[in-house]
Each structure stands twice: as C-alpha cells, then as structure tokens.
Amino acid sequence: MKTFKIGGIHPAENKFSKSNAIEEFPLPKVGTVLLQQNLGAPSTPIVQKGDYVKVGQLIGKAEAVICANVHSPFSGTVKSIEPVVDALGFKKNAVVIEVQGDEWDESIDRSPELKEEITLSKKEIIDRIKECGIVGLGGACFPAHVKYMLPPDKKVDYLLVNAAECEPYITVDHRLMLENADKCIIGIKALLIASGAPKALIGIEANKPDAIKHFKELTANIPEIEIIPLKPKYPQGAEKQLIKALTGREVPNGKLPIEVGVIVNNISTCHAVYYAVQKNRPLIETFLTVTGKTLQTRKNYRVRLGTPVQEILDTVTIPEGIGKVIAGGPMMGKAMSNLNCYTVKGMSSLLLMDEKESKRAEVTACLRCGKCVYGCPMGLQPVLIATLSEKGRWEDCEANGIMNCCECGSCSFTCPAARPLTDFIRLGKSKTGAMIRSRSQKK
Amino acid sequence: MHINLILSAALILGVIGLLAAIILYFVSKAFYVHEDPRIDIVCDLLPGANCGGCGFAGCRAMAETLVNNNSMEGCSCPSASAATIQKIAEALGIDSVIMEPKIAVVRCNGTCENAPAKVLYDSAVSCAFATSIFAGESACVFGCLGCGDCVKACPFDAIAINPETKMPVVDEEKCVGCGKCVANCPRSIIELRLKGKMNRRVFVSCVNKEKGAAAKKNCSVACIGCGKCAKVCPFEAITVENSLAYIDYQKCKLCRKCVSECPTGAICAVNFPAPKATETAEQPATEN
Numbered sequence: 001m002k003t004f005k006i007g008g009i010h011p012a013e014n015k016f017s018k019s020n021a022i023e024e025f026p027l028p029k030v031g032t033v034l035l036q037q038n039l040g041a042p043s044t045p046i047v048q049k050g051d052y053v054k055v056g057q058l059i060g061k062a063e064a065v066i067c068a069n070v071h072s073p074f075s076g077t078v079k080s081i082e083p084v085v086d087a088l089g090f091k092k093n094a095v096v097i098e099v100q101g102d103e104w105d106e107s108i109d110r111s112p113e114l115k116e117e118i119t120l121s122k123k124e125i126i127d128r129i130k131e132c133g134i135v136g137l138g139g140a141c142f143p144a145h146v147k148y149m150l151p152p153d154k155k156v157d158y159l160l161v162n163a164a165e166c167e168p169y170i171t172v173d174h175r176l177m178l179e180n181a182d183k184c185i186i187g188i189k190a191l192l193i194a195s196g197a198p199k200a201l202i203g204i205e206a207n208k209p210d211a212i213k214h215f216k217e218l219t220a221n222i223p224e225i226e227i228i229p230l231k232p233k234y235p236q237g238a239e240k241q242l243i244k245a246l247t248g249r250e251v252p253n254g255k256l257p258i259e260v261g262v263i264v265n266n267i268s269t270c271h272a273v274y275y276a277v278q279k280n281r282p283l284i285e286t287f288l289t290v291t292g293k294t295l296q297t298r299k300n301y302r303v304r305l306g307t308p309v310q311e312i313l314d315t316v317t318i319p320e321g322i323g324k325v326i327a328g329g330p331m332m333g334k335a336m337s338n339l340n341c342y343t344v345k346g347m348s349s350l351l352l353m354d355e356k357e358s359k360r361a362e363v364t365a366c367l368r369c370g371k372c373v374y375g376c377p378m379g380l381q382p383v384l385i386a387t388l389s390e391k392g393r394w395e396d397c398e399a400n401g402i403m404n405c406c407e408c409g410s411c412s413f414t415c416p417a418a419r420p421l422t423d424f425i426r427l428g429k430s431k432t433g434a435m436i437r438s439r440s441q442k443k
Numbered sequence: 444m445h446i447n448l449i450l451s452a453a454l455i456l457g458v459i460g461l462l463a464a465i466i467l468y469f470v471s472k473a474f475y476v477h478e479d480p481r482i483d484i485v486c487d488l489l490p491g492a493n494c495g496g497c498g499f500a501g502c503r504a505m506a507e508t509l510v511n512n513n514s515m516e517g518c519s520c521p522s523a524s525a526a527t528i529q530k531i532a533e534a535l536g537i538d539s540v541i542m543e544p545k546i547a548v549v550r551c552n553g554t555c556e557n558a559p560a561k562v563l564y565d566s567a568v569s570c571a572f573a574t575s576i577f578a579g580e581s582a583c584v585f586g587c588l589g590c591g592d593c594v595k596a597c598p599f600d601a602i603a604i605n606p607e608t609k610m611p612v613v614d615e616e617k618c619v620g621c622g623k624c625v626a627n628c629p630r631s632i633i634e635l636r637l638k639g640k641m642n643r644r645v646f647v648s649c650v651n652k653e654k655g656a657a658a659k660k661n662c663s664v665a666c667i668g669c670g671k672c673a674k675v676c677p678f679e680a681i682t683v684e685n686s687l688a689y690i691d692y693q694k695c696k697l698c699r700k701c702v703s704e705c706p707t708g709a710i711c712a713v714n715f716p717a718p719k720a721t722e723t724a725e726q727p728a729t730e731n
Contacts, residue, residue, distance in 0.1 A: 089578025337562040337577045360565045390569070423567035430575060 001206060003231035004241040007377035009410045011168050011234055011331065013207060017291045017298035018171045022179055025288075025303035025312065031074040031097045032084055033059065033306035037345040038135045039142045040066030045095060051078045056105040056282050059095050062133070068143040068345075069133035070095075073284035073304035075103035087309070087327050087336040094342070097306070109279040114182055118190055118277065125194040125277055132276035133283050133345075138162055138237065138266035139328065141346040144273070147263055148194045156197040157261035160246055161188055161270060163204045163211070164230060164237035167329030170349045172287040173267050175300045177204070177211040180271060181218055187270035188225060190277045195263050200225045201246045202267070207232045234331065235408040239264050241377050253404055268348075286343055288312070292352035294319045307343045309336075312350060323355035331409040361418035372411035372421055378404050382411035386421040389428025394435045397428045403436070405429060481535060482506045488531050489520055494598040496521040496621025515540035522599070522619035544638040545620035547602065547613050549593075551632045552648040552711065553586040554608035558662035564588075574629045583661040585651040587611070587632055593624035615642060636692045641714065643697055645690060647672075648711040652685040659707065666709040672701035 036042030043060030047053060053072040060070030076099040083091040104110060120128060130145035150156070165173040176184065188200050202219075204212050206229045219225045230236050230245055240251050242264060249260040257264055265273075268287065275281040283305075290299040290312060297316050313325070326333040328349055335358075372382035378401075385402045402425060411421040485506040493501040497520050499508060509518055514537055520528065525541050532539030558581035564573060570592040578584040589609040593602050601617035602624055604610065611624075611633075625633045632650055647666055651658040655667030668686030680694035681701060688709070690701070702710045 085578075085582075088576065089582050090584060334576070337580075338582065363568075420567035423572050424569070427567070427569065427572040427575065431571075 001229060001231045002203075002245045003233055004236065004244045004377060006379045007375050007410060008233040008235070008241075009375050009413055010232075011413060013232070014168045014291075014293065015171050015174070015207070016169070016293070016295075017289050017300055018174050018208075020171070020175070020298055020300045022172075022175050022287065022300045022302050025301040025307065025315075027074065027099055027102060027304065028307050028311055029099055030079070030308075031072075031076070031099055031304065031306035032094045032308070032342045033070060033073060033097065034084070034086065034092050034094045034342065034344055035060045035070055036092060037070060037141065037305065038066075038068040039140055040064065040068075042093065043067055043070045045081050045093070047072075047078050047081075047095065049078055049080055052076070053078060053097065054103050054105045056108045056284060058282075062130075062143070066143060066146060068135050068141075069131060069282070071133055071282040071284050072097065073306050074099045076100040085338050085341065087338055087341040088334060089337045094306075108281045111279075114186070115278040116186060118186070118193065120190075120193075120277055122193050122196065125190050128276050128280070129194070129273060132272075132281070134269065134272050134276055135283070135345050136266060137268035137272060137286075137346050137348070139332065139346055139348065144265070144269055147258075147265070148191075150195075150258060154258050155261055156195040156258070156263050157199075158247055158263075159188070159192055159195050159197040159200040160242060160257075160262055160264045161200060161202040161267055162237055162239075162242055162264055163202050163208075163215075163267040164242065165208070166205060166232070166234045166237040167331055167333075167349075168234075169291050169351050170289050170329050171291070172289050172300055172348050174208050174211055176268060176271055176287060177208070178214060181211075181214055183274040184267055184271045185215075185218055185222070185225065186278060187272070187274035189222075190273050191263075191265060191270060192224060197263070198224065202227050203230050203236070203242055203246050204228070205230050205232045205236055234410065235377055235406070238377060238406050238408055240406065253401065283345060286345060286347050288343065288347060289349040290316055290352075291349065292319075292322070292354070293357065294321070294354045295352060303343055305343050305345060309341050309343060309350065310339050312343070313339065313352075316352075318352065319354070321355045322352050323358035324351075324353045326351040326353060331413065332407065360420075363419055364417045366419060367417055369416060371414040371416065375410040375414045377408060377410060378406055380405060382421045382425060385428060386411075386419070386424040389424040389431070392431075394428070394432045397432045398436065402428050402432050479510050481510050484534050485509055485531055488523075488527060488534065490522045490527070490619075492522055492598050492621075494522055494619070494621040494623060496619065496623070510535065513537060521545065521621055545635040546615065546618050546638045546644075547593075547620065547622075547624050547633050548636045548644065548646055549587065549611050549613060549633050550646060550648050550650050551585075551587040551610065552664045552709070553581055553583060553662050554610055556608070557664045558583055558586060564590075570627075571629045581661050583651060583658070583665070585630060585632075585649075585653070586662065587630070592627045592629065593633060596623040596627035598623060639692075639697065639714075643712070643714045644692070645695055645697055645699060645702065645710065645712045646692070647688045647690055647709055649709045650687065652687050654686050658686070664708045667707060669706060671704045671706065672710060675700045675704045 041064035043062050046061050047059045054075045057072045059072045062069045074097050076097045079096040079098050081095050084094045086092045126148045134144040135141040212229050215227045272283050285304050288301045324335045326335050380401050385400050388396045405425050409422045486503050489502040491502050497505045499505040519542050528539050560580035568590045570588045570590040573588045591604050593611050599617050601614045602611050605612050620635050649666035651665050658665035670683045672688050673681040673683050678694050678696050680691045699712050702712050
C-alpha cells in the first residue's frame with residue numbers, strides 16, 4: 001500500500017466518533033464572527049452597528065492578497081464591531097450579531113437537489129471560490145483561490161485530494177465522505193477545471209474502508225478521479241508526505257507543491273467548493289467533532305461560524321478530570337486557554353482530554369536515542385534544531401533545515417525524555433523566518 | 444653498539460630540536476603582533492564578564508576602543524564600579540566619565556495573588572515560546588509569563604524567579620544594568636531605570652495598554668490609565684498614553700504623591716522606610 005518513506009509515527013487512532021452521523025447544531029442567540037478566519041491578513045468590516053444582515057451576506061471584505069472574505073452565518077442585527085478574546089487569549093476584531101430568524105441572501109441557491117453539471121468556466125470557478133471566502137479546511141486556512149492563481153508557465157499534472165484525516169480523534173472528514181460523497185466529487189470536478197489538471201487522486205487512509213468502498217463505487221465511471229488507499233501513518237495528511245505517497249514526487253526545500261506539478265486540497269475544502277460553485281453559497285459553517293476518551297456522548301456537528309464554543313460543550317456531559325480542551329487534534333491542535341470563544345473556519349474538532357493524558361511528563365535530559373530523528377517525516381534532526389533554537393542560534397537553525405519542519409509533533413511524541421522539541425522548533429522557525437525576511441528586505 | 448645507537452639518536456633529535464627552536468625564534472619575531480600594552484592593562488581592570496552592556500563585543504573590544512579613542516566619552520562600562528572607572532582613567536591618563544548607575548526594573552506585579560492563574564501552562568519553559576502560543580496564565584496579554592528568559596540571559600546571576608509569586612526578582616547588589624534581561628524579555632516588561640538616591644525608585648509596575656476595565660479583569664494591581672497620578676505629580680514626571688501611566692525617572696523626585704493617589708496600587712516605591720503607624724494609606728513597597 002502506498003505511503004511516505006521517511007519517518008512517521010503510529011499514535012493511537014481513537015476514532016471513537018466515526019459512527020456518529022453529522023448533526024445540525026442549532027443557531028445561537030448571539031453570533032460573534034471573527035474578521036480574520038484565514039492565514040494572512042484580516043478582512044475589513046463593511047457593515048456597521050445597527051445594520052440588518054442576512055445569512056451569506058458579505059460582512060468582511062478581503063483587501064490584501066493573502067486574505068479571504070467573511071460572510072455572515074446568521075440573519076439579524078449587528079450589535080457591535082469590537083475586539084473579542086479568541087481561544088488563545090488574544091484580542092481579535094469581530095462582528096457581533098443579534099440573531100433573528102434564519103433569512104438567507106437571495107443570491108444563494110437553497111434547493112436541496114444535487115446539481116451535477118458545472119456550467120462555470122475556469123476563471124469563473126476561481127473567482128467564485130474567492131468571492132465565497134473559501135479557505136483551506138485542512139487546518140491551515142490558506143485562502144483557497146490563491147493556490148489556483150498560477151503563473152502561465154506552471155502546469156498542474158495532478159489534483160491531490162487529502163482525505164487521509166491522519167490526526168487521531170477527528171472524524172468529520174470521514175463522515176463527510178460517507179454522507180456527502182456526491183457533493184465532494186462534484187467539488188473535485190470543479191477544482192479539476194480550475195487547475196486544468198487532467199486527473200485527481202484521492203488519498204484515503206485504509207482505516208476508513210467504508211469510505212474507500214463508497215468512493216470507489218461513485219467514481220467507477222469517472223476516469224479522471226482515482227481513489228488510492230494509503231497506509232495509516234501519521235502524518236500522512238501532511239502536504240509533502242501526501243504528495244510523496246500518491247505521486248512519488250518530492251517537493252524541493254522551500255518550494256510549493258506546484259513546483260512538482262501538483263495542487264493539494266482537503267476533502268472538506270472540495271465539499272465547500274461544491275456549495276460555492278453550484279449553489280453560490282459562501283463558507284458560513286464548519287464541521288466539528290466533539291470527542292474525547294472519557295466522554296459518554298460524542299458528536300459530529302455541522303455548526304455555523306461564530307457560534308459560542310461553550311454552547312457546543314454544553315451539549316455533551318463533560319466528565320470529571322478534563323485537563324485540556326483542544327481545538328483540533330492532539331498532535332497539531334491548540335490547547336484553548338479561553339473557552340468563551342467562537343467557532344471559526346477550519347475548526348474541525350473540540351477534543352476533551354483527561355488530565356492524565358494531557359499533563360506532560362517531567363522534562364529530563366536528552367538520551368541521544370535518536371527516536372526523534374527516526375520519526376521526523378521531513379528527514380530533519382529534531383534534537384539538534386530544538387537545542388540550537390533554545391540557544392538562540394538562528395543561523396545554525398537555518399543551516400540545519402529548520403524552515404522545512406512541518407510542525408507535525410512526531411518528535412515530541414516519540415521523545416522518551418519528554419523534551420519539548422516541537423515547541424522549541426516552532427519558536428526557532430518563527431525567529432529564523434523573521435531573520436530571513438529582514439535579511440531579504442535589507443538587500 | 445647500543446650505546447652508539449642511543450647517542451646518535453639523541454644527537455640527531457637534539458639537533459632537530461635546536462633547529463626548530465632557532466626557526467621559531469625568528470618566526471615569532473617576524474610575525475609579532477604589535478599591540479598597545481595599555482589594552483592589556485585596561486582589559487585586566489575591566490570586570491571581564493563580557494556582558495555586552497557597553498555595546499561592544501566583549502571586554503577586550505571595549506578596552507581596544509577606549510585606548511584608540513583615548514577618551515571615555517560614549518564608551519563606558521556599566522558593570523564597573525566608580526572606583527574601577529577611576530583606575531582605568533588614571534591608567535590611560537584621561538578624564539573619567541562616571542554614569543549614573545542604572546538597575547533593571549521589572550514593571551509587572553502580576554503575582555499569583557494579584558493576577559490569579561486561570562489555566563496552567565506546562566509547555567516549554569520559555570517566555571519567547573509561551574507568548575507566541577497564548578496570552579498568559581492570568582489572561583493578561585501584557586504581563587510577565589514567569590518562564591525566566593530574563594534569568595537565562597543574565598551574566599551576573601542578578602535575577603531569579605521567586606517560586607511563591609512566579610515573578611522575577613532583581614538582586615540590587617549584583618545587577619549592574621547591562622541590559623541583557625531587557626533585550627530578552629519578549630514583552631518588554633523590564634526597563635533600565637536609575638538606581639536612585641539611596642537606592643530608592645518609584646515606578647509604575649504595569650505595562651498593560653488595555654482600557655481600565657479589561658486590564659483590571661485579569662489583575663487587581665493593573666494600571667487603568669485613570670491619570671490621577673499625572674494630575675497630582677508636582678514635577679510633571681508622569682505621562683499617560685494608551686491607558687498606561689509612565690514615570691520619567693529623570694524627572695521623578697521620589698515624593699511619592701502618585702503612590703498614594705493610585706486607586707489600584709499599580710505604582711511601586713522601592714527601598715523607602717515603612718509608613719508610620721498613623722498613616723492609613725496603603726504603600727505597596729514590593730521589592731522588585
């Protein structure tokens with residue numbers, strides 16, 4: 001079975017919620033929509049206090065290049081535009097809406113029928129993705145249309161669809177594949193047109209045999225889409241590892257996938273693209289797994305953006321002894337220090353980890369065992385770059401490839417001495433990146 | 444036969460050794476680096492900590508610059524005592540320039556009691572890392588994180604984290620005001636301020652730029668930017684900008700009127716005698 005060759009680890013899958021069908025989460029009374037729900041710059045608010053907005057109406061306009069539009073997930077009156085505290089305790093600007101009813105913008109097609117035929121041209125599809133504020137829903141939230149704005153000399157051989165969902169616990173992509181496979185496939189067809197690629201490869205980890213079977217059935221008569229099962233291994237869903245496993249191609253250091261003729265999109269993004277292209281529906285919701293080892297009830301929700309996270313947590317009985325609430329998975333997710341925050345684009349899971357599992361072991365001295373080097377999927381030496389980063393030696397960090405780190409967390413996971421490797425490498429990446437940027441600015 | 448072998452071996456080695464010695468003697472004379480002997484003298488007098496507080500790459504670099512400039516203008520060692528500076532000036536035959544001593548001041552009083560922790564941080568013990576991933580245990584995004592980047596940076600062992608308050612404490616005897624902790628604090632909480640007459644200082648122990656209500660929510664001794672201190676100061680030493688008061692240490696005359704006016708107790712007065720029993724106003728005389 002196809003896989004990536006270097007490194008990788010096997011954390012426990014814990015996909016407890018894989019049989020829970022997606023439920024629609026009810027509308028809150030007050031919605032708080034952050035103006036920055038993407039990597040890059042925040043959007044500029046174009047509504048004011050007192051305005052009445054409809055579902056799908058543009059409320060935050062993208063003015064920079066790496067920026068995405070933000071649309072209202074609710075109908076109601078704008079209460080205020082003010083800074084609110086996000087999941088990490090930082091203040092971010094948001095539009096606060098007093099929710100009244102569920103009135104949708106007239107331009108959105110709300111019919112439930114599946115629209116199979118794609119009538120938009122390549123340019124129209126890319127523009128539609130931009131207008132609808134679609135961002136990469138694999139977690140990075142990069143504005144999706146930017147990936148398709150290619151220089152004329154770059155050709156795309158393959159569109160790769162990331163349906164690996166390699167993070168433990170998270171099951172929303174799996175459920176989307178079982179329940180909304182038809183929509184995902186039409187979204188993929190739209191992206192094939194947008195990229196000009198002749199073929200799409202969908203990589204699904206073999207721990208989802210039902211999804212693989214279902215997709216194979218649906219694409220039996222679609223020659224341009226091929227389903228490829230992948231060996232379950234973390235981080236199979238990391239971009240460079242997915243490209244290597246599906247095509248055997250290696251993206252050169254510091255370059256993007258287009259360099260090897262490939263564009264990668266998450267399956268959730270493809271699903272959102274269906275709605276944008278076929279129904280003119282902007283991105284106003286997220287699919288969220290609420291899970292944890294000690295939870296009695298687990299959920300997969302379809303929830304509007306801007307919904308208070310506390311309201312979502314209130315729908316499951318929270319057991320005693322929860323140590324961390326993580327937005328995302330246990331490997332790359334962020335532990336929330338403020339639960340009075342709101343759902344944002346790309347929020348795929350609320351993981352409630354018990355204290356025993358979430359408390360880190362005491363840090364001891366490095367054993368020089370080499371497990372971190374063995375596990376690193378990018379072929380780096382985590383023990384070396386973490387220490388260089390701790391000592392503030394940014395030039396040496398750069399020389400040892402710190403900028404190639406994908407922050408997957410495999411090194412911290414395998415370290416028997418419980419050393420905070422990923423933490424220091426993350427710090428090193430940001431400082432080394434700043435040093436590189438200031439150097440190129442001086443030139 | 445054996446004696447001859449040993450003698451001839453010894454003789455040959457001896458001759459090689461003598462030749463090498465002669466060659467080395469002439470080479471060392473030819474490649475001799477002529478250095479001003481005063482550089483060595485000054486270097487020996489300097490503290491030798493290589494702390495970089497002078498702005499040069501170490502004590503030797505500083506000594507070279509001093510000797511080349513033949514003046515102490517713009518070239519002073521903050522770590523050296525006044526007596527040492529005097530000795531160096533005498534050795535070079537120049538005027539001594541003695542700067543007013545400065546000390547590192549930690550402008551945050553977010554102790555465990557004043558700014559109670561709402562979450563527990565158990566990631567890498569690094570302020571630079573912590574500040575990149577969350578606001579802080581007390582949720583104050585400007586406050587001290589207590590991971591000790593300042594402690595790691597200090598070459599004089601003059602700052603340490605108090606385990607009870609989880610805040611850094613500066614040792615007044617050891618701190619020379621080199622500024623390494625200031626540069627390493629990712630939130631710019633530490634400032635070099637004048638040590639002051641009789642080691643006394645008054646400063647606003649807060650760097651929170653949020654509006655009063657937001658600041659007070661996370662810390663009971665936050666500066667709320669009310670401006671009462673600025674109004675009462677007879678020397679116009681206090682300015683309020685972005686809901687934060689700042690005391691100019693050059694203008695402050697240590698009268699402490701601002702300390703009694705402050706409604707939250709954000710202003711600290713250090714090394715003053717304890718208030719008399721008749722005074723009811725609270726004087727936060729925390730050693731910072």
